[in-house]
Amino acid sequence: MSVPFTSLISATDLARQVSPAWCIFDCRFNLGDPGYGRKAYASGHIPGALFLDLETDLSGPLTGRNGRHPLPEPERLADKLGSLGVDDRTQVVAYDDVGGMFAARLWWLLRWLGHDHVAVLNGGLQAWLSSGLPLSTETSEPRATTFVHRPQDNMKVDADYVLNHLNKPGMLLVDARAPDRYRGENETLDPVGGHIPGAVNRFFKDNLGPDGCFKQASELQEDFGQILKGGNANIAVLQCGSGVTACHNLLAMEVAGLDGARLYAGSWSEWCADPTRPVATGPG
Numbered sequence: 001m002s003v004p005f006t007s008l009i010s011a012t013d014l015a016r017q018v019s020p021a022w023c024i025f026d027c028r029f030n031l032g033d034p035g036y037g038r039k040a041y042a043s044g045h046i047p048g049a050l051f052l053d054l055e056t057d058l059s060g061p062l063t064g065r066n067g068r069h070p071l072p073e074p075e076r077l078a079d080k081l082g083s084l085g086v087d088d089r090t091q092v093v094a095y096d097d098v099g100g101m102f103a104a105r106l107w108w109l110l111r112w113l114g115h116d117h118v119a120v121l122n123g124g125l126q127a128w129l130s131s132g133l134p135l136s137t138e139t140s141e142p143r144a145t146t147f148v149h150r151p152q153d154n155m156k157v158d159a160d161y162v163l164n165h166l167n168k169p170g171m172l173l174v175d176a177r178a179p180d181r182y183r184g185e186n187e188t189l190d191p192v193g194g195h196i197p198g199a200v201n202r203f204f205k206d207n208l209g210p211d212g213c214f215k216q217a218s219e220l221q222e223d224f225g226q227i228l229k230g231g232n233a234n235i236a237v238l239q240c241g242s243g244v245t246a247c248h249n250l251l252a253m254e255v256a257g258l259d260g261a262r263l264y265a266g267s268w269s270e271w272c273a274d275p276t277r278p279v280a281t282g283p284g
Helices: 011-017 036-043 074-083 103-112 124-130 159-164 179-183 217-228 245-255 267-271
Strands: 023-026 092-095 118-121 172-175 236-239 262-264
Touching: 011 124, 023 036, 074 103, 092 103, 092 124, 103 118, 103 245, 118 124, 159 236, 159 262, 159 267, 172 217, 217 245, 236 245, 236 267, 245 262
Parallel strands: 023 092, 092 118, 172 236, 236 262
Antiparallel strands: none
């Protein structure tokens, strides 16, 4: 049996090693056009890939106070994945067309459910096409199976944990949003601008090189080492606007060999929904 891919996979490796026992998921999405991903999938996708939607498949129900993309119920997500052919032994590959912005959410969710054999296509659909590889408009018929989930709840924290650990040495908040949104400027997605007090900013796109692929492990290790300031990765709590691009930073840390960071899935959109929680603006 080949060694499983657990962080990134190149387009050439995917084309060479993919087998019917693998599951490939197209995770394309656009926050401004929620129907974009499904339409893009229909117009052409990696052969054999199935589609997963950020809002209907990879998120749970909204309450108005739990953020824009709350975590799905583990049982529901496990049933969905099982219906699409994922079991304990399946190698899963996730891709999108924005450098892993949405694919990393599926990567983290599967690891949260106890399934480590999951990787993001490095460079996304663009890398696949740049390698001269084909697309298909055919939809594969999945072979349903049973996915046994084992949630790893030590991988995440909630709003109360963040609130109780603000400005304490045991937690370093890392915000993955663009610098202007972190500062509280140009906020177009959430009703309040700013960031959680004490959070530092690491824009998720800084994990990528000019070619749209993740930087080398050594570069990422240096980048996140500066953020951690010599501290252990397990003090890091990663967040963003709604628990999506924070997963990109978690994946980058995994590539860098920095294990143990956790996700605050509710992120800014959940945090700012409660007016009693403190808010900071400016450069931090």
